[in-house]
Amino acid sequence: MTMMSILSALLDTCKPLVLTSLLLWLVTRLWHEYIIATKDPSCSAPLPPGSMGLPFFGETLSFLAKGSQYYEDKFKIYGRLFMTHLLGAPTIRVRGSDHLHKILHGEDDIVSFEYPKAITGILGKNTLVQARGQHHVILRKRVATAFTHSALEGYLPLITEPIKDAIEHWCNQPRTITYRSMQELVCKLNGSILCGFHYSDTDVAEITELLFQIDNGILALPIDLPNTAYRKAMQAGKKLREKIADRIRMKENLSTQEDDQDVLRVLMDADLSHFGSKGESHEIVSDNAFDLLILGFGTLSSACTSAVLQLARHPHVVEKIKEELEAARILDPHVPIIHKSLTDCKYVNNVVKEILRNNPPVPSSFRKVVKTFILDGLQIPKGWTVLYSIRDTLKFSEHYKNKDIFDPDRYSPERREDKKEGVTTILYLEVGNAHVQENSWRP
Ligand code: HEM
Structure with missing residues (x-):
């Protein structure tokens, strides 16, 4: 067999694979361009970096497979903002307390409350x-x-x-x-x-x-x-x-x-x-x-x-909780528990805050963009979804000292790390503004 015939046999075998890859690349590229075309032409700022994934699915499959690692990888590549296509919508994922502040205080001005179709169909x-x-x-x-x-x-x-x-x-x-x-x-x-x-x-x-x-x-x-x-x-x-x-x-x-x-x-x-x-x-x-x-x-x-x-x-935390509950007579089976005695337990409340800071149960939430706006010089286009990240904002926050350490005392009167400028909004998010504040950011 000559060299030429070997090459031609190899090409014949690879042709379907090469053609399929080319087709896939072309379709993915067209899909990317199609979605990008929905940006706001009247805004000169560029879109955030990112990719739109596969037609229709976008990057949803990769998000479902990798979970939070998906976001971590993306933030590592792109920084605080990136664009993608998730759960059927072109989406900009955002972290950073200044960005979250702008989004959440722009309710019904630049954004409106709108969950993805799956959520609204079920609820x-x-x-x-x-x-x-x-x-x-x-x-x-x-x-x-x-x-x-x-x-x-x-x-x-x-x-x-x-x-x-x-x-x-x-x-x-x-x-x-x-x-x-x-x-x-x-x-x-x-x-x-x-x-x-x-x-x-x-x-x-x-x-x-x-x-x-x-x-x-x-x-x-x-x-x-x-x-x-x-x-x-x-x-x-x-x-x-x-x-x-x-x-x-x-x-x-x-x-x-x-x-x-x-x-x-x-x-x-x-x-x-x-x-x-x-x-x-x-x-x-x-x-x-x-x-x-x-x-x-x-x-x-x-x-x-x-x-x-x-x-x-953290067994030492358990000991301190016990001391506080005993002092408040909450562990006494003959004394009925009242709401005030629970809220008076300051250390227990600080432990709860620290648990929610370390492991926020709601890692992120959605808003629909109703008016194009700019974050970090990048366009957040009208009609797209903005997915703001609570977990990553807390994780990368500069307001907490030694933030990887579980330390309920960071909220003690001497330290008040949660009351430093810019932090308050984020703490609301941990427990859901809805539950802790009378005047929500929602109208
Ligand atoms: C530790 C537990 C909880 C956390 C961390 C939490 C977190 C949150 C967050 C972050 C939001 C705001 C989402 C947004 O505006 O984008 C929210 C909204 C909401 N949560 Fe929770 N939540 C908790 C427990 C609960 C419980 C127990 C209930 C029901 C009994 C509940 C019912 C609601 C409702 C109805 C809303 C929508 C409120 C509104 O739009 O006015 N949550 N929650």
Whole structure:
């Protein structure tokens, strides 16, 4: 065989591979150009660096496969801002407290609250998450009545015993898988506080599984096909809504005095006439209870798991917590726990802040750009999604000293690292501005 015939045989074998690679490169390039063309032509600033990935999928598959490592790799290459295509939308990922400040204080001016399709398809329609403008303000006031200090105090007796029982049970097991156990506990506690569910152990396992499926589908591609995470989440959502509807029907036969004072009851008694007819307000009650169950599930399970992890790693912190709780008589079984005695425990509160700083349960959130604006001299175009990063902002923040060390004393009156200029906004983010501040950045 001559050299020429070997080469030609090799070329023949490689041709399909070369052609496919070329085609793929061409399609990916066209897709990139097609998306880039949607930038704002009236703005002279360039787009942030980055790539748009594969047609339709963008970089979603690589994000799903690599998780947080995906962002870390990108930030390493591009710095604080980069563009990509995620969950069906051209997206700019941003970190840095100055950038987050601009975005969150530009609500309804440069950005508006809009989650990706998967989230909005799964969550309720008439809820805090999806309401806009005046609707949101009124709804927030109504829902907030279920979370006042006195309301929270009313929930304490509902949760103290189940928490004690769960901890005792875990301690008697040779091995406990913390995250799954936390999910079951959170499912039980949220279920009773939010909807007055009184679950058996089988119910807890079933409802935890439903919540788990929904949580999984929330950040998936919104592809409604058999066996996709999105389809499974939709199906699980349907079953959970049926359970809430049963609960509402049961509660309708009880007067306020006869009924448990759970969040569902508070919502049922709230004046929702602003939102339309009685039937429509029923839907709002049910949708909001559904959303609260979902939004409180992953966040709290994650925060409680991080708490166990950090406490196990730092026994001296556990000792200091014990001292403070004993002094406040919170460990005395004969003294009822009141909300104020919990908020007075300054060290415990600092431990909670430090857990949320180290392991923020909500690593990032979304906004839709409604007016093109500029960050670091780069264009953030109208119509694109901005994905602001809470975790990476905290991780790279210069405000915390020795930030890799778990140190609750950084919030002590002598140090107040959380009160330094520029830090406050970020701490709100750790626990969700929604929960700690009366005047949210949302209108
Ligand atoms: C440690 C636990 C939690 C953390 C870290 C957390 C974090 C957050 C963050 C960062 C946001 C704002 C998202 C944005 O504006 O882009 C948010 C919003 C929200 N969260 Fe949480 N959350 C937690 C627990 C809960 C719980 C237990 C519930 C329900 C009982 C809940 C219900 C909500 C709702 C309804 C919103 C939307 C509020 C609004 O738009 O007015 N969260 N949360």
